[in-house]
Structure formats: C-alpha cells, structure tokens
Amino acid sequence: MAGDLSRYYEVKRRDGAARIGRLITPTGRLQTPALVSAESGIREEIELINVDSPAFAALSTKDGWNSPRGTVLLPEVHPLHHKQRESPLYVDVFVIGFASSMLKTPEAFVRRVIDARSEIPPDVALWTPAIATPENAALLVYMGVDILDDINALIKGYSGIYQLEECELRVSELEELPCNCSVCTSTDVSKLQELNADARAKIARHNTLLLERELRKIREYIRTGTLREYVELRVRSSAFLTAALRILDTKQEYFEPGTPIARKIAMKINTMESLRRIEVRRFANRILARYAPPAKRILLILPCAAKKPYSSSQSHRRIINAIRDYRGHVHELILTSPLGVVPRELELVYPAAFYDIPVTGYWDAEERAWVASRLDAYLDKNLGNYDVIVAHLRGAYRAICESVTEDKGIEVIFTCEEQEKEHSEEAIHRLRSCIANLCATSKESGIRTGVVKAMADYQFGIGAGDELLRGSTRVVGKYPALRLVSVTGDVLARVVPEYGLMALSVAGARRIARITPYKVEIGGDFIPKGAILAPGVMNASGEIRPNDEVIFYSDRVFGVGRARMSGWEMVESIRGVAIDVREVITL
Ligand SMILES: [Zn+2]
The missing domain is CATH 2.30.130.10 (PUA domain)
Incomplete structure (x- = not known):
C-alpha cells in the first residue's frame, strides 16, 4: 500500500505556506521541514513504495502509465493521483517528480510547488528531491516544501564544489575555509584541494552540515514568525531566487489564506519586496472594506512615528496634547509607508503597531505611488465624512498629500513649515491655533x-x-x-x-x-x-x-x-x- 510510506503527518505550526510538522515513518519520526539523508530509510521506503507497491503496480498496469522510478504522485499530471483519502494512493508525503526541472526557470521553480500544493490536502508533506542547497532551502520551505534531502549536497561535494549560504565555490579556488563546521575545523584547505576520495567525502559532509544548519535556522524562523524576513535576505545572493520571490509575491491567493492575522513580533520592512507582503495588502484592503470613520468634522492627517503605537511616541504625544480639548471634533489619520493610511482607532492592530521601516526622509517612487494610492482611495470613500482637512505634514508626506488632494481639487490647511519638525514648539502652536479656530467648542475625544x-x-x-x-x-x-x-x-x-x-x-x-x-x-x-x-x-x-x-x-x-x-x-x-x-x- 502506498500508505505504508509513512504512518502519520501532522502540521503543528504555519506561517504563510511554510509549516512545521511531524512525520512518523516506519523507521522513526522527523520534524519538518526536514532534511532526509540519501542513505536513510525513508528515502528507500519512498522509492520502494512508489514503484514496487502492489497497489501502485496494479493501477499502473491497468491504466498503462509507465512511471519512471521515483516520479509517482506528481499531482498535476499523474492520472493515478487522487485527492480522496480513500484512494489506495493516498499518502502522507507527496514527491514532485523530476524536481530538477524546477531549476530551469524561476517560473518553473514557483509553479511546480504551487501546482502540487494546491492539489494535495494541507496535511500532506511535500518533497522536492535532489535540488535543495543552503541557498535555496529557505525559499523552498517558504513556498510550502516540507522535505528536503542531501542529494545535491553530496553530488556537489563529490564534484569538488564547496557550498555556502550565498554561493557555491570550487574548492580549488579557495584560499581558506570560510566555515567552522566539524569538517572545516579539523582539516585545512590544501587537504580538501587534493580531491582524493577522502577530500571529496569531506566536502560533501561540509555541504550537508551546512544544509542541516540552514534547516534548523528555518524552523526557528517559522516559530518566531520571521521566515519572510529571512527569505528576503537569503534570495538576495541570486538573481534566480530573487526573481522567484517576485513571482511568488504575485500569488497572493496562494499565500494569503495561511498568513496569520496577527503575530507578536514586528515585521521588518527593509526591502523593495517587503512592500508587497500579504500583511501590507490585507491591511490596505480592510481599511477600505471594514472601516468606517467616526462622525468628526475635521480630518487631521499626521506623519507616522517610529515608536508604536504611534500615540506613545514623543511627537504624537505633543500633537495629541495640543489638540486635546477639541479631539472630539478631530479625526486623526496617520500617513505611513508601507501601510498607507492608519486611522488612530486602528493604531493598535496588527500590523499597524508591528512594523519597522528604515527612516531616511527619502521615499522611492514606488513607495510614494503606493502610499498616495491608499490616501486617494481613503478620500474617495470617506471625504463626505469631513468638513475640513488639516495636514500637519512636511517633506515627502506633504508632497504625497498635495499630489492626491490637488488632483481632486480638495483644499487642505497645512500647519507645518518645511524646515521645522512636526513636534517643534512653533509647529505645535500653529496646529493648536488652527484647530481651535475651526472648533467653536471643546469636545471629548471618545x-x-x-x-x-x-x-x-x-x-x-x-x-x-x-x-x-x-x-x-x-x-x-x-x-x-x-x-x-x-x-x-x-x-x-x-x-x-x-x-x-x-x-x-x-x-x-x-x-x-x-x-x-x-x-x-x-x-x-x-x-x-x-x-x-x-x-x-x-x-x-x-x-x-x-x-x-x-x-x-x-x-x-x-x-x-x-x-x-x-x-x-x-x-x-x-x-x-x-x-x-x-x-x-x-x-
Ligand atoms: Zn564547513
């Protein structure tokens, strides 16, 4: 029976498409994402069962499907694949056949995994044989692969290729060993360069140890909710992997359902790709679909603050203090990258209180366009709620606000001069007088x-x-x-x-x-x-x-x-x- 392949697979934790799980096989238990060894029992069992199992053989013959060794259960093409759990071919692990073809193009790399994952039940582990490297392991797991193996590490090692997390080097080119694994600390580079059987075995061992270490890191980052940040870092060394991540970021419908609604750790928005994160798009969508501003006649647009929630920052505390008596008339809206607009009432939700972005005063064109589009959409929907708009903004924030409101022919009162800080005494005083003039009476904020x-x-x-x-x-x-x-x-x-x-x-x-x-x-x-x-x-x-x-x-x-x-x-x-x-x- 194909079911003998493994006894049990259970997903314990999820983040996007990545998971931590437990796979129980006849020879032991593995924590996934797992590294299986070319020599270990599980691989033999998988080959044995895929090809030689009576159920499979009978079905293969009957349907005339001549399956090469190790290529069964390719969900998108195999005529014997059944999603039903009653099928004799229902298993806890699926293998992507000829996974090496994934390395042809970034599109293939992404598509093969998404096609497979979309076809098989969620509590089934996915294995892409013979392609894992320390460089691509994080992205494979991020896409939804649960089982990696050391085949590539061994083949490369025996060919004299020394792998690192960000590249592969010929051992003959090395002047020293940039690693402190047990192999590299007990030998020296000249010994490995002899490329005899012992040296090749040692390079292969180094490659495997590095991949093992990478898997331990990846599991840790799934637990802490930071795998996305690690993937953004890891793909940077390769145009192929960076392209694959950019393609993945267009597959929101694949990643969104598994992406947690909240985490207890801040997102790091440090790359161009960070702007396309599911969490950013989801927040932007909900501001339009699930938010109605309170009935307050003045819209006050404010810049964000590094400290979260914003109202705990020094600049926001000064602003709030200045308008305290009139807050019941004033609706505060914070302009920020990458979230766009954050109403004060939502400053505590994930991810509004859970992101860090480098602040230099410089905004690139894509960032400006995205944030402007969020303000534009917000005003389209909610402009009728307000009598007047006040913007306590300068620099790029002000430019964005002007570009949006001028296009719409909306008048805005700006209360901050270009050369002064938003929380400087002059700016705060100007803001307070402006708001006081607009409000006849004081009113509690609610x-x-x-x-x-x-x-x-x-x-x-x-x-x-x-x-x-x-x-x-x-x-x-x-x-x-x-x-x-x-x-x-x-x-x-x-x-x-x-x-x-x-x-x-x-x-x-x-x-x-x-x-x-x-x-x-x-x-x-x-x-x-x-x-x-x-x-x-x-x-x-x-x-x-x-x-x-x-x-x-x-x-x-x-x-x-x-x-x-x-x-x-x-x-x-x-x-x-x-x-x-x-x-x-x-x-
Ligand atoms: Zn090493």
Missing part, C-alpha cells in the same frame, strides 16, 4: 470607544463594533489594554496589545454571532476542552486565518477560541489542532 468599535469591525466585519457596544457598555482599563464591559460588569471583549488583536468572551461572542462570518461548526457529540481538532470541525468560514479569534458552536455548546489554522484547512485536514479553546458553555 477615542476609547472608537478603538473598540474600529478594532471589532476590522477583525469581525463591519457592524460587529456596533453590536458589541449596544446598550450601556463601558470601556475600562488603561490604554492600550482596554476592556469592554456590559452594564452587569461582564467583560465582553478586550484588546490584546501584544498581538494587535481583540479577544472575545462568550458574552461578547453572543452579541456578534449573528453577523460575523468568523464561525466554526463542530460535531455535536463532544464538549471541547483545551483544543478542537480538525476532524471535529464540520464547517468553517473561508474567512478564517491562523490566529483569528473565532466562535465555535454545535447543538450542545457555544464558545470562543483562537484559530490555529485557516478555515479551509480546518475543513480539509484530518489531523492537527484547529482551535485553541478559551471559553465554552453548554447549551
């Missing part, structure tokens, strides 16, 4: 309620905020750790600043259950404790992403928890934790 409403809409869909705030609710707690409590004192929801998310209680979930799509129907025969596993899920919304706050229910129970996988994965998977349960009640 910012705390605004944050709860905006975050709920952003996370659960438009309308969720109003449902949560219905009746005599109060927002308590010290900003940013806000809690929404009902008139009876029950906590309905709380802001979790560490993740940039809002968490619901059962009482809060009941208020929004009717209108939010973030729901999971579970089997009626159990009361979940701790975790809900994927087989217990009957139905889940396609909107759900890893780390989303979700409501689950059956005829017997109702509860809230944190999604560990996306909605489609909950439905398609037969293993793995779908939801971490926080609170549950029986009906």
Whole structure:
C-alpha cells in the first residue's frame, strides 16, 4: 500500500505556506521541514513504495502509465493521483517528480510547488528531491516544501564544489575555509584541494552540515514568525531566487489564506519586496472594506512615528496634547509607508503597531505611488465624512498629500513649515491655533470607544463594533489594554496589545454571532476542552486565518477560541489542532 510510506503527518505550526510538522515513518519520526539523508530509510521506503507497491503496480498496469522510478504522485499530471483519502494512493508525503526541472526557470521553480500544493490536502508533506542547497532551502520551505534531502549536497561535494549560504565555490579556488563546521575545523584547505576520495567525502559532509544548519535556522524562523524576513535576505545572493520571490509575491491567493492575522513580533520592512507582503495588502484592503470613520468634522492627517503605537511616541504625544480639548471634533489619520493610511482607532492592530521601516526622509517612487494610492482611495470613500482637512505634514508626506488632494481639487490647511519638525514648539502652536479656530467648542475625544468599535469591525466585519457596544457598555482599563464591559460588569471583549488583536468572551461572542462570518461548526457529540481538532470541525468560514479569534458552536455548546489554522484547512485536514479553546458553555 502506498500508505505504508509513512504512518502519520501532522502540521503543528504555519506561517504563510511554510509549516512545521511531524512525520512518523516506519523507521522513526522527523520534524519538518526536514532534511532526509540519501542513505536513510525513508528515502528507500519512498522509492520502494512508489514503484514496487502492489497497489501502485496494479493501477499502473491497468491504466498503462509507465512511471519512471521515483516520479509517482506528481499531482498535476499523474492520472493515478487522487485527492480522496480513500484512494489506495493516498499518502502522507507527496514527491514532485523530476524536481530538477524546477531549476530551469524561476517560473518553473514557483509553479511546480504551487501546482502540487494546491492539489494535495494541507496535511500532506511535500518533497522536492535532489535540488535543495543552503541557498535555496529557505525559499523552498517558504513556498510550502516540507522535505528536503542531501542529494545535491553530496553530488556537489563529490564534484569538488564547496557550498555556502550565498554561493557555491570550487574548492580549488579557495584560499581558506570560510566555515567552522566539524569538517572545516579539523582539516585545512590544501587537504580538501587534493580531491582524493577522502577530500571529496569531506566536502560533501561540509555541504550537508551546512544544509542541516540552514534547516534548523528555518524552523526557528517559522516559530518566531520571521521566515519572510529571512527569505528576503537569503534570495538576495541570486538573481534566480530573487526573481522567484517576485513571482511568488504575485500569488497572493496562494499565500494569503495561511498568513496569520496577527503575530507578536514586528515585521521588518527593509526591502523593495517587503512592500508587497500579504500583511501590507490585507491591511490596505480592510481599511477600505471594514472601516468606517467616526462622525468628526475635521480630518487631521499626521506623519507616522517610529515608536508604536504611534500615540506613545514623543511627537504624537505633543500633537495629541495640543489638540486635546477639541479631539472630539478631530479625526486623526496617520500617513505611513508601507501601510498607507492608519486611522488612530486602528493604531493598535496588527500590523499597524508591528512594523519597522528604515527612516531616511527619502521615499522611492514606488513607495510614494503606493502610499498616495491608499490616501486617494481613503478620500474617495470617506471625504463626505469631513468638513475640513488639516495636514500637519512636511517633506515627502506633504508632497504625497498635495499630489492626491490637488488632483481632486480638495483644499487642505497645512500647519507645518518645511524646515521645522512636526513636534517643534512653533509647529505645535500653529496646529493648536488652527484647530481651535475651526472648533467653536471643546469636545471629548471618545477615542476609547472608537478603538473598540474600529478594532471589532476590522477583525469581525463591519457592524460587529456596533453590536458589541449596544446598550450601556463601558470601556475600562488603561490604554492600550482596554476592556469592554456590559452594564452587569461582564467583560465582553478586550484588546490584546501584544498581538494587535481583540479577544472575545462568550458574552461578547453572543452579541456578534449573528453577523460575523468568523464561525466554526463542530460535531455535536463532544464538549471541547483545551483544543478542537480538525476532524471535529464540520464547517468553517473561508474567512478564517491562523490566529483569528473565532466562535465555535454545535447543538450542545457555544464558545470562543483562537484559530490555529485557516478555515479551509480546518475543513480539509484530518489531523492537527484547529482551535485553541478559551471559553465554552453548554447549551
Ligand atoms: Zn564547513
């Protein structure tokens, strides 16, 4: 049976298409992404089962498919491939046949993996034989490959090629060994250059050790949520890999469902490719689809600050202090790269409070165009909300604001001079007088309620905020750790600043259950404790992403928890934790 290939595969953690999993084979267990050895049992088992298994042989003969050794289960072309778990060919590992053809072009490199992954169930491991190098391993895993092997490392080593993370060198060209692995510290370059059997074996061993180290790093970066940053760094040494990443960045529909809705670590926006991250595009989309500004007549556009949330920065504290008496009339909108526009009420959400970008005062053309397009779209949708626009901006920020508003024929009052800092005394004074002149009376900001409403809409869909705030609710707690409590004192929801998310209680979930799509129907025969596993899920919304706050229910129970996988994965998977349960009640 093809099923003998491995006994079990379970995905434990996800980030985009990359995963950490556990593969149990007849000869042991592996943590994926895993490096399998050309000499290890698993590879023999895979070849044996792929080609010699009675089920496979019978089907091959019957369908007249003459499969070369080691090339079965190529999902996009193999006529025997079946997605159904009942199929005799259902396995826990899929192998991409002739993976070496992926190295022909960056397009092929990307397409072969995406085609395979899109075809096989999510809780099946994917292997691209004989192509892994320390240079491409991170991108392979980022694309969704779970198993790499040392075949390329061995072949290159025996050919006298010494691999590094950023290149391959002929050992004959080296003057010293730029590595401190156990091989390189116990020999010297002249010995390896003899290229006898012993030297070749040692180079191969160095190559393998380097690949092993790379895999350990990659697993760590999946755990910390920083694999994307590492991939951007790693592809930089190769035009082929950089091209592959740029092509991947056009495949948003492939990566978006697996990309967590929040992380507890800041994104580093240090390259041109960082601007195209899923998180950036998702935020921009939600500002248009899931945000309605509060009814305030003055729009005040502000520059971003390096410190997050922005309101904790020195410059924003001075600005807020200056307009404090009138804040109830003023809606604050922060202009920033790469997120575009961030309403003050959403400054705590992921990724608004979770990104770092180098600040030099210089903005490149693509960055300007992107941020301008976000302001343009925001004004198109919300201009009618305001009577007047004030912009406390200078430099590139002001240029962007002018380019957008002049095109639309919108008048803007600028309150900052080119040569002064936004939080200088003169600028702050000018801003305060301007706002005071525009407002006849002072008015409280209502910012705390605004944050709860905006975050709920952003996370659960438009309308969720109003449902949560219905009746005599109060927002308590010290900003940013806000809690929404009902008139009876029950906590309905709380802001979790560490993740940039809002968490619901059962009482809060009941208020929004009717209108939010973030729901999971579970089997009626159990009361979940701790975790809900994927087989217990009957139905889940396609909107759900890893780390989303979700409501689950059956005829017997109702509860809230944190999604560990996306909605489609909950439905398609037969293993793995779908939801971490926080609170549950029986009906
Ligand atoms: Zn070494």
